[in-house]
Amino acid sequence: MSEVKPDLVDVQIDGVWHQFPKGTRLIEACRQAGVEVPHYCYHPKLTSPGNCRMCLVETGMPPRPAPGAESPQPDESGHLPISWIPRPVIACANTVAPNMGVRTTGPITEGCREGVMELLLANHPLDCPICDQAGECSLQEYSVEHGKGESRFREQKVKKPKNVDVGPRVRLDDERCIMCSRCIRFTDEIADDPVLGFTDRGSHTVLTVYPGRELANNYSLNTVDICPVGALTSNDFRFQMRVWFMRQTDTIDVNCATGCNVTVFSRQNKIYRVVPRQNNDVNSDWMPDSHRLSFHWIDSDARLTEPMVKENGKHRVATWGEAIAKTVEKLTSLSGSEIAVIASARMTNEELLMVNRLVKQLGAGHVEIVPRMGEADGYLISADRNPNTNGVKLILGLEKPGSALERVKSGIEQGRIKALLCLQENLVEDGGFSGELLGKLDFLLATHPHANPTTGIADVVLPGACWAEKSGTMINVTGRLQRLNKAVDAPGETLESWEIVRDLIQALGGGNGIYSAMDLFKQLAAEVPEFKGLSWGQIGDLGLPLIETGETIPALEREKERKAAGLIVG
Amino acid sequence: MAIIVQRPKLKWWEQLYLPALVSGMRVTLGHLVATLTRKTKVTMQYPEEKWDANLPDHYRGAPALVTDEHGRERCVACQLCEFICPPRAITIKPEEIPSDDKWAKVEKRPRAFEIDMIRCIYCGLCEEVCPEQAIYLRKDYAITGTSRAEMVHDKERLYEIGGVRTGLVNKWNDLK
Numbered sequence: 001m002s003e004v005k006p007d008l009v010d011v012q013i014d015g016v017w018h019q020f021p022k023g024t025r026l027i028e029a030c031r032q033a034g035v036e037v038p039h040y041c042y043h044p045k046l047t048s049p050g051n052c053r054m055c056l057v058e059t060g061m062p063p064r065p066a067p068g069a070e071s072p073q074p075d076e077s078g079h080l081p082i083s084w085i086p087r088p089v090i091a092c093a094n095t096v097a098p099n100m101g102v103r104t105t106g107p108i109t110e111g112c113r114e115g116v117m118e119l120l121l122a123n124h125p126l127d128c129p130i131c132d133q134a135g136e137c138s139l140q141e142y143s144v145e146h147g148k149g150e151s152r153f154r155e156q157k158v159k160k161p162k163n164v165d166v167g168p169r170v171r172l173d174d175e176r177c178i179m180c181s182r183c184i185r186f187t188d189e190i191a192d193d194p195v196l197g198f199t200d201r202g203s204h205t206v207l208t209v210y211p212g213r214e215l216a217n218n219y220s221l222n223t224v225d226i227c228p229v230g231a232l233t234s235n236d237f238r239f240q241m242r243v244w245f246m247r248q249t250d251t252i253d254v255n256c257a258t259g260c261n262v263t264v265f266s267r268q269n270k271i272y273r274v275v276p277r278q279n280n281d282v283n284s285d286w287m288p289d290s291h292r293l294s295f296h297w298i299d300s301d302a303r304l305t306e307p308m309v310k311e312n313g314k315h316r317v318a319t320w321g322e323a324i325a326k327t328v329e330k331l332t333s334l335s336g337s338e339i340a341v342i343a344s345a346r347m348t349n350e351e352l353l354m355v356n357r358l359v360k361q362l363g364a365g366h367v368e369i370v371p372r373m374g375e376a377d378g379y380l381i382s383a384d385r386n387p388n389t390n391g392v393k394l395i396l397g398l399e400k401p402g403s404a405l406e407r408v409k410s411g412i413e414q415g416r417i418k419a420l421l422c423l424q425e426n427l428v429e430d431g432g433f434s435g436e437l438l439g440k441l442d443f444l445l446a447t448h449p450h451a452n453p454t455t456g457i458a459d460v461v462l463p464g465a466c467w468a469e470k471s472g473t474m475i476n477v478t479g480r481l482q483r484l485n486k487a488v489d490a491p492g493e494t495l496e497s498w499e500i501v502r503d504l505i506q507a508l509g510g511g512n513g514i515y516s517a518m519d520l521f522k523q524l525a526a527e528v529p530e531f532k533g534l535s536w537g538q539i540g541d542l543g544l545p546l547i548e549t550g551e552t553i554p555a556l557e558r559e560k561e562r563k564a565a566g567l568i569v570g
Numbered sequence: 571m572a573i574i575v576q577r578p579k580l581k582w583w584e585q586l587y588l589p590a591l592v593s594g595m596r597v598t599l600g601h602l603v604a605t606l607t608r609k610t611k612v613t614m615q616y617p618e619e620k621w622d623a624n625l626p627d628h629y630r631g632a633p634a635l636v637t638d639e640h641g642r643e644r645c646v647a648c649q650l651c652e653f654i655c656p657p658r659a660i661t662i663k664p665e666e667i668p669s670d671d672k673w674a675k676v677e678k679r680p681r682a683f684e685i686d687m688i689r690c691i692y693c694g695l696c697e698e699v700c701p702e703q704a705i706y707l708r709k710d711y712a713i714t715g716t717s718r719a720e721m722v723h724d725k726e727r728l729y730e731i732g733g734v735r736t737g738l739v740n741k742w743n744d745l746k
Contacts, residue, residue, distance in 0.1 A: 245652075
């Protein structure tokens with residue numbers, strides 16, 4: 001241990017010596033040493049104002065001898081003795097120093113924590129039974145660990161505004177606020193929309209939104225996530241479900257090519273909320289509100305639950321076997337050049353692999369996807385609103401996905417294309433196909449989670465699972481391979497797209513033997529060179545870089561700059 | 571440690587068992603005579619006769635919701651009883667109290683509160699876990715119905731059984 005590398009310093013944490021790079025915050029050093037220091041205001045992605053005082057720890061340094069006195073001598077391990085400082089310091093804003101000692105237990109540290117907890121709880125309302133944060137509240141957790149269990153406060157509690165609308169999606173309860181200022185720092189430092197602040201400094205300090213402004217930016221719900229207590233709650237999730245009932249599934253967001261890592265909270269096959277999950281290579285700790293709330297789309301009344309076939313101009317419910325047989329009968333009567341396949345860049349890589357096989361099996365003349373280009377917001381939303389365009393490029397071999405859509409349209413117009421397989425897409429509303437144009441087709445198959453104008457025209461309608469109901473992998477805008485995990489069961493007889501396509505291929509006389517998305521991934525690893533040698537387990541919860549695209553995520557670039565400047569831990 | 575129990579040494583007339591048999595029959599026949607002459611009464615004629623007045627204070631009957639002396643429904647739909655319920659008999663759908671309501675301050679109440687009395691095992695954990703003193707096991711035990719649906723007590727029925735309970739902690743008053 002005595003051979004200290006130039007950029008590492010020796011630090012004793014709870015009696016054990018560790019080495020950390022210079023500049024490491026004490027709280028992070030403790031975390032790396034396996035000791036969690038309780039904290040409210042500290043957040044690794046935000047600056048550290050050090051205002052909650054919960055992370056106070058006892059520190060010590062080697063004694064500095066008086067002039068002429070003997071210098072302290074290192075012990076056998078090469079460390080100088082530590083003289084403990086009677087005044088504790090905050091672990092979130094102080095950095096490690098050579099030969100420093102840290103005590104995260106002991107009378108001083110524990111006394112400080114108990115004192116801070118007692119003061120925080122003095123005015124905290126007994127709202128837990130109605131508070132949405134209950135069950136995931138830092139104040140509750142630390143009350144159990146460091147609280148007294150009873151209050152010595154006999155005076156009247158301070159009254160503050162409750163149930164305040166601070167924005168269209170966020171509700172504020174000032175009595176629950178513990179003044180950690182995480183939300184203020186988030187809106188200022190990350191969302192660049194500094195609308196929150198404290199007023200009435202003192203025991204009546206309230207968090208408030210600046211007069212005439214509101215917390216309305218597209219990242220406002222992240223303040224709800226980082227609020228350690230129930231002061232900021234989501235209007236959308238308000239009183240919907242207690243957190244302890246819900247099952248958590250780690251998956252990814254599919255509303256744009258960034259592929260924010262998320263956790264889906266569901267109970268009894270119903271999704272109640274989606275929250276961002278930390279991934280420092282994709283979305284840091286954040287996600288846009290528009291994407292987070294888009295899950296409501298899944299549960300709409302228009303949900304398809306059974307396969308349907310059109311007879312005499314009207315749809316009737318059919319069995320899967322019937323619908324597939326009807327499709328195959330039609331397709332085998334046509335030559336490959338008369339068939340077009342429109343897949344979706346919302347499909348997983350595994351599904352695209354199956355689509356590719358279907359195209360080969362049919363010898364289909366056209367294969368295309370529907371592009372969805374929008375504007376990047378300069379934070380996390382990518383211009384490409386399709387989550388897996390890179391997968392389409394790799395697996396379907398399309399160089400410019402979406403560019404040949406016009407050719408398909410003119411093919412239908414001129415009668416060269418007689419049958420169209422529309423997989424998980426809405427051609428009328430998203431692809432710019434007119435209903436009239438689709439009416440010219442001899443045969444249209446449409447798979448989609450919901451009934452829409454395209455399925456209304458289709459000869460065969462098949463219910464396909466949506467993103468929360470399937471497993472698979474996708475490649476995001478930066479070329480990162482990420483896993484999509486099934487959170488809820490699909491309703492009715494809905495099948496995942498790869499199952500639908502597998503059944504079609506099988507009915508057309510192709511091979512079978514695929515029973516899960518994991519099986520398909522193995523085949524993907526064997527067939528597509530970029531996936532070579534990869535396994536499902538290897539991808540992990542955070543994904544791994546697969547290809548170089550040269551694209552970056554603006555919010556992450558800014559985070560890197562702030563980290564390099566030493567403003568945040570990162 | 572094993573204890574060796576010594577068998578009693580029986581006398582010769584005891585070994586015949588006849589005296590024991592006779593004394594036993596005397597008790598049995600005594601009861602027979604007492605019953606035939608209606609000196610003792612062993613059957614309660616339920617449901618014409620009931621034992622309700624003798625139910626102990628700790629008797630656990632049907633769980634029900636209560637209102638307090640201010641007419642406020644005490645349940646705030648925290649769903650802890652739903653969580654603790656071992657047979658999962660309780661289903662709660664919460665809602666927000668509208669801002670023009672007298673008790674808007676409480677913010678949350680159950681929109682629907684259902685207890686499936688076919689599932690309920692009368693364990694009383696719901697009463698024990700309730701942080702708002704809103705659910706109590708009453709002395710109602712004869713819960714009957716002619717269909718499964720009828721056996722599910724909805725919010726209205728639960729308040730009907732529960733009634734008003736006074737003298738409870740009032741944490742939602744003006745002083746909180």
